[in-house]
Amino acid sequence: MTRVADGTAQAPPLLAMRAIGKSFPGVRALSGVDLTVHAGEVVALLGENGAGKSTLMNILAGVHSDYEGTIECLGEPVAIHSPRDAARHGIAMIHQELNLVPELSVAENVFLGREPTTVRGTVRRKEMESRTADLLAGLGLDLPPRRAVKNCRIAEQQLIEVAKALSLDVRLLVMDEPTSALADAEVRRLHAVIRSLTARGVGIVYISHRLEELEEIADTVTVLRDGTCTGRRAMAHTDRAELVRLMVGRPLDELYPRRAEQATSAPPRLAVRGLTVTPPDGSPAVHGVDLTVAPGEIVGIAGLMGAGRSEVLQAIFGQYGAAARGEFTVDGRRYRPRSPGHAIRSGLALVAEDRKAQSLVLGNTVRFNSSLAALGRFATPWRTVRRRRETEAVREQVTALAVRTPGLETSVGLLSGGNQQKVVLAKCLLTRPSVLLVDEPTRGIDIGAKAQIHALMDRLASQGTAILAVSSELPELIGMCDRILVLCEGRLTGEFHRDAARGPVADQEAILTAAMARRAVAAAPSGRTAGPGALGSVAAPSPVSDAAPGTASHELHPKEPGS
Amino acid sequence: MTSVLKAAPDTTGAAAPGRLRRLLPLFGSMQSYIGLVLIFVVGVATKGDIFLDQTNLTNAIGNFASRGILAVGVTLVIITAGIDLSVGSVMGFASMAAAMMLFHHDMPVWQIVPLCMLIGAAFGAVNGVGTTWLRIQSFVMTLAMLSIARGLDRQMSDNASVGTTVAGSDGKLTPNSEAFQSLGTPGHNVLVGILGPDGIYFPVLAFFIVCVVFHLVLSRSRFGRHVYAVGGNPTAARLSGINVTFVVIAVFTLSGMLAGFAGPIDAAYSASADPLAGNGYELDAIAAAVIGGASLAGGKGTIAGTFVGALILTLLDNVLGLNAVSDNWQLVIKGSIVVFAVVLQRPDLLGGLRRRITHHSRTDRLTEEK
Numbered sequence: 001m002t003r004v005a006d007g008t009a010q011a012p013p014l015l016a017m018r019a020i021g022k023s024f025p026g027v028r029a030l031s032g033v034d035l036t037v038h039a040g041e042v043v044a045l046l047g048e049n050g051a052g053k054s055t056l057m058n059i060l061a062g063v064h065s066d067y068e069g070t071i072e073c074l075g076e077p078v079a080i081h082s083p084r085d086a087a088r089h090g091i092a093m094i095h096q097e098l099n100l101v102p103e104l105s106v107a108e109n110v111f112l113g114r115e116p117t118t119v120r121g122t123v124r125r126k127e128m129e130s131r132t133a134d135l136l137a138g139l140g141l142d143l144p145p146r147r148a149v150k151n152c153r154i155a156e157q158q159l160i161e162v163a164k165a166l167s168l169d170v171r172l173l174v175m176d177e178p179t180s181a182l183a184d185a186e187v188r189r190l191h192a193v194i195r196s197l198t199a200r201g202v203g204i205v206y207i208s209h210r211l212e213e214l215e216e217i218a219d220t221v222t223v224l225r226d227g228t229c230t231g232r233r234a235m236a237h238t239d240r241a242e243l244v245r246l247m248v249g250r251p252l253d254e255l256y257p258r259r260a261e262q263a264t265s266a267p268p269r270l271a272v273r274g275l276t277v278t279p280p281d282g283s284p285a286v287h288g289v290d291l292t293v294a295p296g297e298i299v300g301i302a303g304l305m306g307a308g309r310s311e312v313l314q315a316i317f318g319q320y321g322a323a324a325r326g327e328f329t330v331d332g333r334r335y336r337p338r339s340p341g342h343a344i345r346s347g348l349a350l351v352a353e354d355r356k357a358q359s360l361v362l363g364n365t366v367r368f369n370s371s372l373a374a375l376g377r378f379a380t381p382w383r384t385v386r387r388r389r390e391t392e393a394v395r396e397q398v399t400a401l402a403v404r405t406p407g408l409e410t411s412v413g414l415l416s417g418g419n420q421q422k423v424v425l426a427k428c429l430l431t432r433p434s435v436l437l438v439d440e441p442t443r444g445i446d447i448g449a450k451a452q453i454h455a456l457m458d459r460l461a462s463q464g465t466a467i468l469a470v471s472s473e474l475p476e477l478i479g480m481c482d483r484i485l486v487l488c489e490g491r492l493t494g495e496f497h498r499d500a501a502r503g504p505v506a507d508q509e510a511i512l513t514a515a516m517a518r519r520a521v522a523a524a525p526s527g528r529t530a531g532p533g534a535l536g537s538v539a540a541p542s543p544v545s546d547a548a549p550g551t552a553s554h555e556l557h558p559k560e561p562g563s
Numbered sequence: 564m565t566s567v568l569k570a571a572p573d574t575t576g577a578a579a580p581g582r583l584r585r586l587l588p589l590f591g592s593m594q595s596y597i598g599l600v601l602i603f604v605v606g607v608a609t610k611g612d613i614f615l616d617q618t619n620l621t622n623a624i625g626n627f628a629s630r631g632i633l634a635v636g637v638t639l640v641i642i643t644a645g646i647d648l649s650v651g652s653v654m655g656f657a658s659m660a661a662a663m664m665l666f667h668h669d670m671p672v673w674q675i676v677p678l679c680m681l682i683g684a685a686f687g688a689v690n691g692v693g694t695t696w697l698r699i700q701s702f703v704m705t706l707a708m709l710s711i712a713r714g715l716d717r718q719m720s721d722n723a724s725v726g727t728t729v730a731g732s733d734g735k736l737t738p739n740s741e742a743f744q745s746l747g748t749p750g751h752n753v754l755v756g757i758l759g760p761d762g763i764y765f766p767v768l769a770f771f772i773v774c775v776v777f778h779l780v781l782s783r784s785r786f787g788r789h790v791y792a793v794g795g796n797p798t799a800a801r802l803s804g805i806n807v808t809f810v811v812i813a814v815f816t817l818s819g820m821l822a823g824f825a826g827p828i829d830a831a832y833s834a835s836a837d838p839l840a841g842n843g844y845e846l847d848a849i850a851a852a853v854i855g856g857a858s859l860a861g862g863k864g865t866i867a868g869t870f871v872g873a874l875i876l877t878l879l880d881n882v883l884g885l886n887a888v889s890d891n892w893q894l895v896i897k898g899s900i901v902v903f904a905v906v907l908q909r910p911d912l913l914g915g916l917r918r919r920i921t922h923h924s925r926t927d928r929l930t931e932e933k
Binding site (some may be wrong): 317319337340341342343344345350352357358359360361362364365368372373374376380382383384385427431 | 783784799
C-alpha cells in the first residue's frame with residue numbers, strides 16, 4: 001500500500017490485461033481486449049449489456065479459467081484460473097448481486113471463511129467484531145457488527161462488501177453496477193468511499209450504465225462493444241455523446257419515440273374506480289384509486305418507492321384475487337380481478353417488475369417461455385399443443401421484436417437482459433392483450449434495447465393497445481406517457497399531461513412534489529384528490545399530524561429494503 | 564447471440580439436425596444409454612445363455628415393473644420441484660386392499676384395479692393438498708404419508724399376509740382369482756388371443772403403457788408444459804396464468820393413482836399381499852428418475868429418461884443376481900451407480916475437473932519458468 005498516485009507515471013501498472021479473448025459455445029464473447037489500471041485510478045468500464053464487460057471482469061476474478069491473452073500485475077505475468085488466484089494477487093470483485101449470507105451477522109460475513117480462531121478451533125468472536133467495527137468506521141459506516149446482514153439496507157450491504165474486500169488487503173477492486181440499487185445520497189457516500197480508497201493507492205474498475213455518475217468518479221473510461229474495445233479516453237477529454245457513440249456504434253435511435261397522441265374520444269379500454277387493496281404479503285396498500293386508459297394511450301404511474309405503484313398493476317392483474325375491491329371494466333365489460341389466468345383471458349397482460357424471478361423459466365427455451373401464457377391458442381381438442389403453429393407464432397413475434405437469440409430452442413438464461421425482456425414482451429403479446437400493464441419495462445437493460453422497447457410501446461399504442469406503465473425513471477415516464485398519475489402512500493395525488501391543453505404539464509419537479517404530498521392528502525376531507533385542481537393544495541405540506549407514520553423514503557428510487 | 568433471428572429461410576437449412584436434436588432428448592440422455600449397453604454387455608459376457616433368455620428378461624422387467632410404474636409418478640412430482648416418498652407405502656396399501664377385495668368379497672379384477680387406483684389417488688390428493696394449502700414441504704408431507712399409509716395397511720391386514728390365489732370348492736382357482744393372477748404371472752393372461760397364444764406378460768405391458776401415456780402427457784399436452792413451468796419458476800408460472808395449486812395437486816394425485824395401479828400388479832406377482840409390500844420401493848423409484856436425468860431442483864426430467872433409468876436398475880439387479888453377487892453388495896453397487904449417473908449428466912462438472920487438472924500443470928510450468 002506504499003504506492004501513491006504521484007508514482008504511477010513510472011511504476012508498472014497495477015493491472016494490465018492484454019489481448020484478452022474468450023469464447024463460449026457458439027459465441028465469441030471477447031476478442032483482443034486490453035485494460036490497464038494504475039494505482040489510485042478509477043477506470044470506468046462502459047458498454048451495453050452483452051458487450052463483454054462481465055466476461056472480462058469474470059476472467060479477472062478467476063471465474064472463467066480458460067481465456068486467451070495475458071494478465072500482468074505490477075509488470076509480472078500472472079495466471080488467474082480461480083477466485084483464489086485472484087485473491088492472492090489482491091484482486092477483489094463486488095458483484096451486482098451481492099454475495100452475502102443474509103442470516104449471518106456483519107462480522108461473520110466480513111470474515112467468512114477466514115474467521116480468526118483460537119488454538120482449540122473456536123471462533124474469536126470479540127476480535128472478529130472489533131476488527132469489523134474498525135473496518136466499517138474506516139468507511140464512515142456506523143453499523144453494529146452483530147446485526148444480521150438481512151436487516152441492513154442495500155447501501156449498507158454494498159459497503160459491507162467493500163469492508164470485506166479491504167480486510168483482504170485488496171489492491172484492485174472491481175465494482176459491477178454498484179449503484180444500481182442505491183438512492184442519490186447513498187451513491188454520494190459510496191463515491192466518497194471510493195475516493196478514500198484511491199487516495200490509499202487502490203485501483204478501481206467501475207462498471208456502470210449511468211454516464212453522469214462516471215463523469216463524477218472516473219479518471220479514464222474504456223468502452224466495449226460486441227466483445228471488442230472501441231475506445232479508451234481520459235474522462236476529462238470526452239463527453240456523453242462520444243461515449244454513447246462508442247458504446248452503441250450507431251446513431252442512437254431516439255430514446256423516447258412517442259408520437260403525439262391521437263384524439264381519444266373512444267371509450268376507455270381499462271377503467272378502474274375506487275381500487276382498494278391491502279396486500280396480504282405486507283406490500284404497500286392502495287386506497288381508492290381511479291384511473292382510465294383509452295385505446296392508444298400510454299398512461300404512466302409515478303411515485304416514491306412504497307407508494308403502491310406495482311400494487312396497482314398487480315391488483316388489476318388479479319394477483320391479490322378478490323382482495324382487490326373496486327369497480328373495473330375492460331373493453332366495456334365488467335371485470336373482477338380473480339387470478340392472473342382469469343386476467344389474461346379477460347385481455348390483460350403484465351410485464352412484471354423482476355423478469356428473472358417473476359416472468360421467465362430461465363432453464364427453458366425461448367419457445368417454451370414465449371408461448372407459456374398463450375398455450376390455449378395452440379391447443380387441440382385433446383388439450384395437446386400444436387407444435388408447428390406454436391413455433392410459427394413464436395418465430396413471428398421473436399422476429400418482430402428483434403430478439404437476438406441463436407434460435408428458438410436456446411435457453412433464455414443465456415440471453416442478455418434486454419433480450420430476456422423482449423422474450424417477456426413476446427410472451428405477453430402472444431396472448432393478444434387489449435390492455436398491457438408494464439412494470440419497470442426497461443430496468444437493468446442497455447440503452448439500445450431500451451430505445452427499442454420504447455419504440456415497441458409506441459407501436460403497440462398506435463395499434464390501439466392501452467398501456468399502463470410504472471417506472472422509477474421520471475424521464476422515461478415523461479418521455480413516453482400521454483398522461484402521468486402520481487401515487488403517494490396508495491392514494492392518487494396528481495395527474496399530469498403531455499399536452500398542455502388538457503391540464504398541468506408533466507415535469508420532474510411537479511411530479512416529485514405530488515409524490516411527496518402525503519400529509520396534505522391525509523388532511524383532505526375526501527381522503528382522495530383527483531384532477532388537476534387539487535394540485536395546488538397538494539403541494540403545500542399541511543401541519544396536520546394524524547398522517548400515517550412516515551414510511552416512504554424521500555428518494556425516488558425502486559429498491560429499498562427496510563423502509 | 565450475434566445474429567438477429569431470421570425468418571424461415573435461415574432455419575430450413577438446419578432442419579435435419581434440428582429435428583435430430585429435438586428427438587434426442589426424447590430418448591433420455593446419451594449417458595444413460597451407454598450405461599444400459601454396458602450392463603447388457605456385462606450380462607451377455609458373464610451369463611450370456613441365461614441372461615438373453617426371453618423368460619429371464621421378461622421376469623426381470625416384471626419384477627421391477629411395479630417400481631417402474633411408481634417411478635413414472637415420482638418423475639412427475641420431481642419435475643414440479645417436489646418429492647413423493649409415500650409411493651411405496653401407498654402401493655403396499657393398494658396391494659393389500661386388492662387382495663382383501665378379492666379374498667373377502669370375491670370381486671372381479673375390472674372392479675379391483677380402478678378401485679385401487681382411486682384409493683391411491685385419494686392418498687396422493689391428500690399429499691397435494693398438504694403441500695399447497697397447508698404449505699408443508701413435500702418431503703415432510705409425503706414422509707408423514709409414508710408412515711400413515713403403512714400404518715393403515717398393517718392395521719387393516721392385522722399384520723398378516725393375504726393370499727390372492729383363492730381356491731374354490733372344487734380345489735381349482737376361482738374365476739376371479741384366476742383373472743387376478745393374470746395381472747402378475749407369466750402364462751396367465753388377460754390378452755390371450757390378442758397378442759398371440761401366450762399373450763404378453765401384463766406387468767411389462769402395463770409399465771410400457773404407463774410410460775407411453777405419461778410421456779405423451781408431459782411432452783405434448785398443455786398440462787405437461789404447465790408441469791415444467793411450475794417446477795422451473797412457480798411465480799412466472801402463476802403470472803403466466805397457470806393455476807399452480809391445481810398443477811401440484813394434480814401431479815401428486817397422479818403419482819398416488821399410479822401407486823394404486825401398481826398395487827394389484829405387485830400382489831398378483833407375489834401371489835399374496837404382504838403388509839410390508841413396497842417397503843423401500845420409493846427409493847428405487849426416485850433412483851430411476853434421477854438416473855434418467857430428473858433434477859430434484861425441478862423443471863427437468865423426462866419419462867423416457869426414467870424408463871431408461873428403470874431398465875438400468877432392472878438389468879443391474881438381474882445381472883448381479885445371475886452372477887450370485889450378494890444382496891448387500893447389490894445395494895452398494897446400486898447406490899454407486901446413482902452417484903455415477905448424476906455426475907455423468909453434469910458435463911460442466913466433468914469439464915471443470917479436466918480443466919482443473921490441465922491448469923494445475925500449466926501453473927506449475929509457469930512457476931518453473933520463474
